[in-house]
Amino acid sequence: MSEPFGGEQDKRMADHGHRIAHLETLEPMMVPSDVGLVFGSMFIPGVDIIVAIGDANPTEIENATADGWAAGELNEVTFPTGGDEHYLTITVPGRYECIWNISFHADVGGAQAGHGGIMIDGVAIRNNGEAHRDVANANDDGNMAAPCIADLPNGTEQISLWIANSASNDMHIVHSTLTIKLIGTT
Numbered sequence: 001m002s003e004p005f006g007g008e009q010d011k012r013m014a015d016h017g018h019r020i021a022h023l024e025t026l027e028p029m030m031v032p033s034d035v036g037l038v039f040g041s042m043f044i045p046g047v048d049i050i051v052a053i054g055d056a057n058p059t060e061i062e063n064a065t066a067d068g069w070a071a072g073e074l075n076e077v078t079f080p081t082g083g084d085e086h087y088l089t090i091t092v093p094g095r096y097e098c099i100w101n102i103s104f105h106a107d108v109g110g111a112q113a114g115h116g117g118i119m120i121d122g123v124a125i126r127n128n129g130e131a132h133r134d135v136a137n138a139n140d141d142g143n144m145a146a147p148c149i150a151d152l153p154n155g156t157e158q159i160s161l162w163i164a165n166s167a168s169n170d171m172h173i174v175h176s177t178l179t180i181k182l183i184g185t186t
Helices: none
Strands: 019-021 028-031 039-043 049-051 070-075 088-089 094-106 111-119 132-135 141-152 158-165 170-183
Touching: 039 088, 088 170, 094 111, 094 158, 111 141, 132 141, 141 158, 158 170
Parallel strands: none
Antiparallel strands: 019 028, 039 070, 039 170, 049 170, 088 158, 094 141, 094 170, 111 132, 111 158
16 A cells, blocks of 8 residues: 655655545545556547437447447456446445546427536436536537546446436437546545
């Protein structure tokens, strides 16, 4: 294990010695020295994912017929393979900073409101890190993004993204990225 911070004046969140400060109290949080900073990312590599939306409720962004998402950089975070690639799974419990973005357009014309955010274990997290973007007509690409902090106490949670459409029409996800990193204890 790493050693704790040296004193009150040391305000770094993380350094190469794998020490991480608990952000609310600046108390040390121990991370195994062979782990380093815990992080993960995934992205849509240039192929649209069409999300079938049947109502105005959040729908997980996944491709039912193909992979759709690709793994980015991963450290102590896993990304599935074999046809279910649409989420990151943490292996270390704690509080995570989640930063995401979604570029999208609606399947049909007319003013529509897209909403988006993160899901934890398939449950949409509302308000904390939720964003909204109006699109004017079909093929009007819009982007929305937001950060949030999520408490993930089990060390097994799956983090994915959701989208909703106020007009209940399908959405085409053109680009998207989800990045997570451990920032403190739970």
